[in-house]
Amino acid sequence: MPEGHTIRRLADQHRELFRGKRVTASSPQGRFTAGAALISGEVMESTDAYGKHLLHRYAGDRTLHIHLGLYGRFTDGPGTAPPPIGEVRLRLTTGDHWLDLRGPTACELLTPPEVKALIGRLGADPLRDDADPATAYARISRSNKPIGALLLDQSIVAGTGLIFVTEALFRAGLPPTISGRSLSPEAWREIWADLRALMRAGVEVGRIDTVHAVHTPEAMGRPPREDRHGGEVYVYRRTGQPCLVCGTPVRTAPLAGRKSYWCPTCQTLP
Numbered sequence: 151m152p153e154g155h156t157i158r159r160l161a162d163q164h165r166e167l168f169r170g171k172r173v174t175a176s177s178p179q180g181r182f183t184a185g186a187a188l189i190s191g192e193v194m195e196s197t198d199a200y201g202k203h204l205l206h207r208y209a210g211d212r213t214l215h216i217h218l219g220l221y222g223r224f225t226d227g228p229g230t231a232p233p234p235i236g237e238v239r240l241r242l243t244t245g246d247h248w249l250d251l252r253g254p255t256a257c258e259l260l261t262p263p264e265v266k267a268l269i270g271r272l273g274a275d276p277l278r279d280d281a282d283p284a285t286a287y288a289r290i291s292r293s294n295k296p297i298g299a300l301l302l303d304q305s306i307v308a309g310t311g312l313i314f315v316t317e318a319l320f321r322a323g324l325p326p327t328i329s330g331r332s333l334s335p336e337a338w339r340e341i342w343a344d345l346r347a348l349m350r351a352g353v354e355v356g357r358i359d360t361v362h363a364v365h366t367p368e369a370m371g372r373p374p375r376e377d378r379h380g381g382e383v384y385v386y387r388r389t390g391q392p393c394l395v396c397g398t399p400v401r402t403a404p405l406a407g408r409k410s411y412w413c414p415t416c417q418t419l420p
Contacts, residue, residue: 167226273289297328
């Protein structure tokens with residue numbers, strides 16, 4: 151599932167392509183025909199991203215809400231759109247550009263109260279300047295759940311996925327299994343600042359890199375990481391490989407229905 155930096159990049163791209171333009175909307179697949187008809191011919195006023203949720207705002211208080219989930223993806227191109235291939239849920243076109251959406255978990259029109267309710271269910275988004283990390287910490291500090299699970303809870307921190315959470319905990323030197331109640335305010339401030347920095351870098355370059363300069367392939371004289379997710383990381387999907395800092399084999403174990411990765415030497419209880 152795309153993490154928050156990808157959704158922010160999509161919001162920025164769509165704003166650049168369509169803001170202030172009148173769009174023609176259709177649903178070649180047929181599953182969003184009624185919704186497409188309501189925004190077709192309208193001007194896209196703005197776009198936004200909250201965590202893993204993408205919003206297109208149109209005149210008349212109509213908001214298109216998209217959640218890509220595991221299988222959703224966009225394709226786009228200049229000029230006239232080609233004949234649709236596959237299950238295209240939504241197609242947006244102008245005279246200059248086209249955009250296709252396939253396989254999303256959600257593609258729906260929301261009213262202003264529904265948008266407010268959606269945002270109200272989400273936690274603090276490290277990519278947003280209006281985020282309130284204190285609210286997130288208030289929930290974390292009252293919980294006995296593992297910090298790794300709490301940081302993946304989108305109602306606590308929005309936009310973070312397994313890569314950002316796993317890597318931020320490594321960089322903080324904390325195991326993913328410690329309870330939220332055990333996390334000090336100082337440690338939370340450091341994690342929050344690191345998440346903001348890592349996710350903002352991801353928005354800028356379009357991939358997730360979490361290693362410090364001294365641990366890059368060039369600095370260490372090692373081959374670049376080969377993984378479909380790309381990016382240089384410390385422990386994510388590196389099970390059994392040596393930690394880039396201490397050489398201890400990276401471990402993995404189930405955590406909150408997901409996999410957790412950590413270095414048993416670098417990430418110890420405080």
